[in-house]
Amino acid sequence: MKNDSGKKVYIVDDDLFSLKLMASLLVRHDFPVVEIYQDAKLVLDVLAAEDGFPDLVFLDLNMPGMDGLEMIRRLGECGYSGGLILVSGQSERIINSSAELSRVHQVNIIGTLKKPVNTDALSKLLGKFKSHGEVVVKRECHYSVDDIISALEHKQFINYYQPKVSMKDGTVKGFEALVRWAHPEHGLVYPDQFIYLVERYGYIDDLTKLVVKNAIDDFKVIGGRDKLQLSINLSMLSLINPGFMDEVCRIIDAEGMSPHHFLFEITEGKVLDDKRQPLEILTRLRLRGFGLAIDDFGTAYSNLDSLNDFPFEELKLDRKFVHNVSQGGVNLEFYNATLSLARRYAMNIVAEGVEHHEDWLFLKNTGCDFAQGYLIARPMPMNDINSWLMQWKEQFSIISLKQRG
Known part of the structure; x- marks a missing residue:
């Protein structure tokens, strides 16, 4: 040792x-x-x-x-x-x-x-x-509106990507785009340090458009990209502006990409508070062929009527309910209830934060559709995606062997 x-x-x-x-x-x-x-x-x-x-x-x-x-x-x-x-x-x-x-x-x-x-x-x-190696130090930096504007102008916001895979056969379904700030002084800054400020200063639409453009540019060099789906996180503030999503759609159309290449993720609590304008926008997105997911399910009050009303096709179970789910207890009870809900509304279920083989095996055997987490891969820069895709088949085989063992 x-x-x-x-x-x-x-x-x-x-x-x-x-x-x-x-x-x-x-x-x-x-x-x-x-x-x-x-x-x-x-x-x-x-x-x-x-x-x-x-x-x-x-x-x-x-x-x-x-x-x-x-x-x-x-x-x-x-x-x-x-x-x-x-x-x-x-x-x-x-x-x-x-x-x-x-x-x-x-x-x-x-x-x-x-x-x-x-x-x-x-x-x-x-x-x-x-x-896990060295712990990431999260800096409590108070960024000004000028800092945010400058970062947008100089395209300092970049995408990292975390794969989502089928639990049945290991097929790579796609990648979630996770924004990072490549700050010239502070290094890589994580979204919990700046997203709330971007929203507060009124620039969340600009950031989301940059994330979409970055994702499109990045995936032009990815092998087998036609079979992959890009997941983009949407702020509730963007869903109260009908013109914003029209502009995003124009960006995607101009690049010659199809709506089925994109899935938009909306955090549960933010959507369920007010469904008037979001309901129209999200339904229109589904009509156009885009995918929709409810993200971090279980972290906010769950309104079942809204689950039925919104045209989500995917439910992402928050990582805190996935960790040690195979050991039973409260997490297992919540998982079983969530799985039942997903089946009731004909939604795929995605387990976030899968880290342990025991949890993977349990989730797979109980019918969970897709998984994300460190057991599969950490979020990675675009340059690492092709090499990860090449070695994932072998990695999945190892996971499968451990299950049989």
Whole structure:
């Protein structure tokens, strides 16, 4: 096993026995630089005094004084850029809510462990931490309207692409275009740092048109592109402007591409709040032959009447309901209900965030249609797509062999 002696790990738990046990397990997994703390506040004092963060923090939730929830918030506020693993004896619902709190505060949550800690579960999470490599540091930068305008003018917004594949036979259905900002000073900036600003400043239509144009240009050099579908995310703000989608359609027509090459994804909560103008626009898009998907299903209030009214052909199940779905619990119950809904409305179902072979096998055997996630591929720049397409068949064969094993 590769030695990770350069990695610094903090364990925060008010139970001394749990601290010593976890430290011993980590040393056995070649993480010898382990510091233990019974007081969360002391950890924050140490972080403030030191130059740099630990690579990984194990955090108990229920502690006297500052509990794990407050520490999660404080880690987010100080810009903690390492990984976080929650360890608790609390119920699954509480642990899942705490993990979601970590994501809201932009703390990189690697996973959760139930007390008493199972060594196999620990090994899997440590393997996940190692395989993810360096944690992406999300900068809290406050971009001005001039920054956004300049980025649009200089075409600094670029597309990364994540493949969507058939769970039945591995056929590549298409790619989702995911916008990134190639910032001249800050490097690659992720959409959660700027999309809300683009919407606030009134330039979301311009950004979406640039994403569409980039996707068209990129896919001119992709092999077998006629059989692939490009998924484009649409903001609700764009769906209240009838003229905008007409302009997008003109861009696509001018490039000689067919509507069946495109699928537009709309986030669930944003569509279901008000369906008057979006209903007309989305229905017209379907009449023209474009695909429509409801994205991140399960992250907002689900209005079943609206699912019936909108002409969606695809339902994308949010990653938080896909993770460990094969292990049962709340995620399995929600998945079964979602699968039933998709069949009722004659929609394909796409599982987002598939990372583990166990989940892939379970989803495939229960009738899930398509999958996206790190098990298949991370989002990639256009230049990597052809090479990924060439090796995916072999990769799928390996996944299939593991299933039979």
